[in-house]
Amino acid sequence: NAGVTQTPKFRVLKTGQSMTLLCAQDMNHEYMYWYRQDPGMGLRLIHYSVGEGTTAKGEVPDGYNVSRLKKQNFLLGLESAAPSQTSVYFCASRALRTSEGGELFFGEGSRLTVL
Amino acid sequence: EDQVTQSPEALRLQEGESSSLNCSYTVSGLRGLFWYRQDPGKGPEFLFTLYSAGEEKEKERLKATLTKKESFLHITAPKPEDSATYLCAVSGYALNFGKGTSLLVTP
Numbered sequence: 001n002a003g004v005t006q007t008p009k010f011r012v013l014k015t016g017q018s019m020t021l022l023c024a025q026d027m028n029h030e031y032m033y034w035y036r037q038d039p040g041m042g043l044r045l046i047h048y049s050v051g052e053g054t055t056a057k058g059e060v061p062d063g064y065n066v067s068r069l070k071k072q073n074f075l076l077g078l079e080s081a082a083p084s085q086t087s088v089y090f091c092a093s094r095a096l097r098t099s100e101g102g103e104l105f106f107g108e109g110s111r112l113t114v115l
Numbered sequence: 116e117d118q119v120t121q122s123p124e125a126l127r128l129q130e131g132e133s134s135s136l137n138c139s140y141t142v143s144g145l146r147g148l149f150w151y152r153q154d155p156g157k158g159p160e161f162l163f164t165l166y167s168a169g170e171e172k173e174k175e176r177l178k179a180t181l182t183k184k185e186s187f188l189h190i191t192a193p194k195p196e197d198s199a200t201y202l203c204a205v206s207g208y209a210l211n212f213g214k215g216t217s218l219l220v221t222p
Contacts, residue, residue, distance in 0.1 A: 004158075033209055042214035043159075043202070058209060090158055103149060104210055106158030 023091030138203030
């Protein structure tokens with residue numbers, strides 16, 4: 001029972017390089033989210049999706065892009081990585097809108113370092 | 116704007132020493148208050164959801180309660196395996212998280 005799977009788990013980039021983080025969920029959830037977690041800052045929402053083909057900005061969207069071409073996958077892209085994007089990234093999914101209740105299921109995280 | 120403040124930032128307890136973690140929130144219309152546990156190097160793991168003032172939920176040594184302005188996570192007779200960061204969140208279009216309380220339980 002995989003739940004939410006993130007790849008890669010670790011990555012080191014140089015400033016200006018691009019990369020994509022992949023999130024896959026096998027629970028048939030409509031809603032998917034990307035958060036970043038930094039020391040002293042807590043979890044902050046980057047982008048989210050309420051269904052296949054839809055995306056929306058969260059609290060800290062600058063420097064990131066996302067795509068949800070398939071219901072089970074949510075991709076987070078960094079076009080030109082910056083040291084400020086060094087962080088741990090978490091993907092999450094849920095079946096219901098948060099306003100309707102229901103918890104988020106999280107992946108194990110992807111640790112990104114930008115030199 | 117929704118706000119979630121957790122206290123204390125860190126807490127150290129002896130095994131068996133009960134205590135409480137606090138989560139104060141400001142939200143326009145609460146649609147759920149969530150508690151998560153996060154172990155080092157892992158993603159947050161769901162513990163409880165509370166929806167209305169007066170509601171309580173229990174799981175093993177943990178008990179979560181909710182008032183109109185805050186929630187408490189009571190830990191009764193904790194064990195070292197309860198050591199983790201505990202996160203509180205309120206429901207909006209996503210979950211809005213507090214910064215967490217890092218709990219260390221020593222033998």
